[in-house]
Amino acid sequence: MLVSQSNEEPFFFYMWCDMPSRPSRNSLKDSTYLPLGELLEHGEAPTTRPSRKQARSIEQCKKWVACIDHSNFPSHWSVGKRGSRTKLQLQMQLFLSAASGSPLKLWIVSQRGLEVVSFLLIPNLETLQFVSPTRQKRGRSVVKPNSFRATTAEWANLAKNIWRNSKEHDKVIKNSRSSRDYNSCNCKVTCGDLCLNRILQIECDSTICKLSETRNCGNTQFTTLELGRSLLFREGTRVCRIDDKKGYGLVAIREFAPYELICEYTGEVINQDVVKERLSKKKFFHYYHLSLEQGLSIDSTVKGSVARFVNHSCAPNAEVQKWYVQDEPRIGLFAGSKGIIPGEEITYDYNFIWLENAEPQLCYCQSANCRGVIGKKHSPSPVSQPTKSSKNTSQEGSQPNRKRPHKTKDNLLLKTEKDTDARRLRRSIRHKGLASDVGNTIQRLPLHVRKQLSIDMAPPGKADDITRQLLAVLLPTEGRTRSSRQRKVVEACMKTGIPLKYTGLDIKEPFPKKRVNRRNSARKSRSSSQSPSASETSASEALILKEEPKNHSERGRVSEKLKIAHIIHSSEAESLSSIPFHPINQTN
Numbered sequence: 001m002l003v004s005q006s007n008e009e010p011f012f013f014y015m016w017c018d019m020p021s022r023p024s025r026n027s028l029k030d031s032t033y034l035p036l037g038e039l040l041e042h043g044e045a046p047t048t049r050p051s052r053k054q055a056r057s058i059e060q061c062k063k064w065v066a067c068i069d070h071s072n073f074p075s076h077w078s079v080g081k082r083g084s085r086t087k088l089q090l091q092m093q094l095f096l097s098a099a100s101g102s103p104l105k106l107w108i109v110s111q112r113g114l115e116v117v118s119f120l121l122i123p124n125l126e127t128l129q130f131v132s133p134t135r136q137k138r139g140r141s142v143v144k145p146n147s148f149r150a151t152t153a154e155w156a157n158l159a160k161n162i163w164r165n166s167k168e169h170d171k172v173i174k175n176s177r178s179s180r181d182y183n184s185c186n187c188k189v190t191c192g193d194l195c196l197n198r199i200l201q202i203e204c205d206s207t208i209c210k211l212s213e214t215r216n217c218g219n220t221q222f223t224t225l226e227l228g229r230s231l232l233f234r235e236g237t238r239v240c241r242i243d244d245k246k247g248y249g250l251v252a253i254r255e256f257a258p259y260e261l262i263c264e265y266t267g268e269v270i271n272q273d274v275v276k277e278r279l280s281k282k283k284f285f286h287y288y289h290l291s292l293e294q295g296l297s298i299d300s301t302v303k304g305s306v307a308r309f310v311n312h313s314c315a316p317n318a319e320v321q322k323w324y325v326q327d328e329p330r331i332g333l334f335a336g337s338k339g340i341i342p343g344e345e346i347t348y349d350y351n352f353i354w355l356e357n358a359e360p361q362l363c364y365c366q367s368a369n370c371r372g373v374i375g376k377k378h379s380p381s382p383v384s385q386p387t388k389s390s391k392n393t394s395q396e397g398s399q400p401n402r403k404r405p406h407k408t409k410d411n412l413l414l415k416t417e418k419d420t421d422a423r424r425l426r427r428s429i430r431h432k433g434l435a436s437d438v439g440n441t442i443q444r445l446p447l448h449v450r451k452q453l454s455i456d457m458a459p460p461g462k463a464d465d466i467t468r469q470l471l472a473v474l475l476p477t478e479g480r481t482r483s484s485r486q487r488k489v490v491e492a493c494m495k496t497g498i499p500l501k502y503t504g505l506d507i508k509e510p511f512p513k514k515r516v517n518r519r520n521s522a523r524k525s526r527s528s529s530q531s532p533s534a535s536e537t538s539a540s541e542a543l544i545l546k547e548e549p550k551n552h553s554e555r556g557r558v559s560e561k562l563k564i565a566h567i568i569h570s571s572e573a574e575s576l577s578s579i580p581f582h583p584i585n586q587t588n
C-alpha cells in the first residue's frame with residue numbers, strides 16, 4: 001500500500017492497494033476499508049507528493065464526480081464498480097478539510113489511474129472520529145453505531161413499494177396523471193429550485209422534462225438513488241440499537257447535505273381495511289405504517305427499506321416528503337435544513353394522528369421541546385404530559401416516572417400528515433387547473449419562502465385555500481387594523497400576481513354595486529392629503545388614491561387599484577374574515 005500526501009490545502013491522501021481479481025461487494029469492502037480504517041486511526045501521513053500522473057487521475061475523479069450530479073449522488077465515502085476487472089488498482093482520495101470539517105471523499109480509479117471504474121458507498125465507521133471536531137462544533141449528539149443483523153424472519157429489505165392491489169395502483173397513477181395540466185417544465189439549463197416539476201414534487205422524466213435525458217436535470221433523486229443501488233451503492237446509514245424504549249433506530253454514517261434524499265420509505269401499499277385487519281391479528285410493540293395517499297398506507301412491518309427504523313423526534317433532523325415518480329407517489333426520507341452529520345440518529349416528526357380513545361405512545365426523544373407523546377392527540381389528555389423535572393431526569397439517564405400505555409389495535413395511526421400551511425398549499429396546488437398559475441406565482445417567490453413549500457403530506461385543500469396559505473407565508477406579520485391587513489393582502493396579491501379571487505374576494509363582478517365616481521374620489525383624496533381629518537376615505541383607499549394618473553396606462557393601473565380598493569370595502573370583503581390565518585378584528 002502506498003500512501004502520499006500533498007502539502008496543499010486541504011490535505012490530500014492517496015492510497016493504492018491491490019484488489020483481488022473479480023472483486024465482490026464484500027471483498028471490496030474488506031480489502032479496501034479495513035486498511036483504510038487502520039490508516040486513519042494509526043497511520044502517519046506520508047510526505048511524498050503525488051506524481052503528475054497521479055494528480056491527473058485525481059482530477060479525472062473530480063470531473064467524474066462532478067458530472068454525476070454531485071448534489072444528489074453522495075460522493076463522501078464512496079467507491080464504485082463498473083464491470084469486473086481482473087486486477088484493480090485502488091486509488092482513494094481522502095479529502096479531509098480540517099477547517100470546514102468536510103467528511104471523506106473516496107474514489108476508485110482503474111489500474112492505469114486515469115479512469116474511474118467504481119463507485120460504491122461503503123460505511124466505514126472507524127473514520128467517524130475524524131469528524132468529531134464537526135460534531136463538537138455543531139453541538140449535536142451522536143451515537144456510537146453498533147452493528148445490526150436483521151434476519152429475514154424479522155424483516156426483509158425492499159427496494160421498491162409492493163402494491164397489494166393493482167387496481168388501487170392504477171387508480172392512483174391515473175389520478176396523478178390527470179391532475180397535471182402542463183406538458184413539461186420550461187427549464188433550460190438545469191431543473192433547480194424554480195423547476196415547476198420540482199416545486200410540485202414531481203420527479204422529472206423524459207415525458208415532462210426536456211433536460212431529463214441530459215445529465216443536467218438534477219431533479220431525479222429517486223432514480224439516481226435506484227441507479228446508485230444498482231452500482232453497488234450503499235446508503236450512508238446503519239441500523240443501530242438505540243435503547244430499550246425506542247428499540248432500533250437509523251444512524252447516519254456519513255454527512256447528508258440539507259434536503260438530501262437519504263432513502264426511500266418502502267413497504268407494502270395497502271388500504272386502511274387491510275391495515276386494521278393486520279393490526280387486529282397481531283399485537284405490535286412498534287408500528288410501521290405511513291400514510292401514502294388518502295386511504296392507503298405503506299406497511300413496512302415485514303418488508304420495507306431501512307427507513308422503517310427511523311424513530312420519531314419532536315426536534316427532528318429529517319423529514320418525509322411525498323414525491324411523484326412517473327406518476328406514482330413515493331415517500332422519501334430527506335435530511336432537514338441543517339443536514340445530518342455522521343453518527344447522528346436520523347429522526348423525523350411522525351405527526352401521527354391517533355384515533356379517538358386511542359392511547360398515544362409516549363415519546364422518549366428527549367428533545368427540549370418534547371411533546372410527551374408521539375404525534376398529536378385527539379382525546380383531551382390520555383396520558384399525562386411529562387413534567388419538566390421528569391424530562392430532566394430522563395435526560396440524565398434515569399427512567400422517567402411514566403408508564404408506557406398498553407397498545408391496542410385502536411392505536412392504529414391514521415396519517416403522518418404535517419398540517420402546516422406550506423404542506424397544505426403544496427398539496428392543493430396539485431389540483432387541476434391551478435398548477436400552472438399558482439406554480440408560476442411560486443416561482444416568483446423568494447427562495448426562503450419556496451423552501452417552506454416543500455412538504456406534501458396533507459389532504460387536498462380547496463382552490464381558495466391555496467392562496468390563503470400562500471399569503472400566510474407571504475404575510476407573516478399581521479397589520480394592526482382590519483383595513484391595513486386587507487390592504488396588505490391586496491398588495492401581496494398585486495405584487496405576486498395572485499388573482500384576488502383566491503383571497504376570498506369575489507372578482508367575478510368587476511365593479512362593486514356601489515360604483516365610485518373616479519373624479520370625485522380623486523378630488524376627495526387630494527383634499528384628504530390637504531386636510532387629513534376631513535377625509536372619510538379608509539386607509540387603503542387613501543393610499544391608493546393619492547397617486548395621480550399621469551398617462552393613459554398609469555390611469556388604467558390606478559383604476560385597477562381602485563377596483564380592488566372598492567372590492568375590499570364592499571360587503572363581499574367580509575369573506576376575508578374567513579381567512580384562517582387572519583383572524584380579522586370585527587370591531588375595527
Ligand SMILES: C[S@@+](CC[C@H](N)C(=O)[O-])C[C@H]1O[C@@H](n2cnc3c(N)ncnc32)[C@H](O)[C@@H]1O
Pocket residue numbers: 245246247248249285286287288289308309310311312313361362363364365374
Ligand atoms: C417505525 S418504528 C421505528 C423503529 C423501531 N424503533 C424499531 O425498533 O423497529 C416506530 C416505533 O418505534 C417506537 N418509537 C419511535 N420513536 C420513538 C420515540 N421518540 N419514543 C418512543 N418510542 C419511539 C414506537 O414504538 C413506534 O411505534
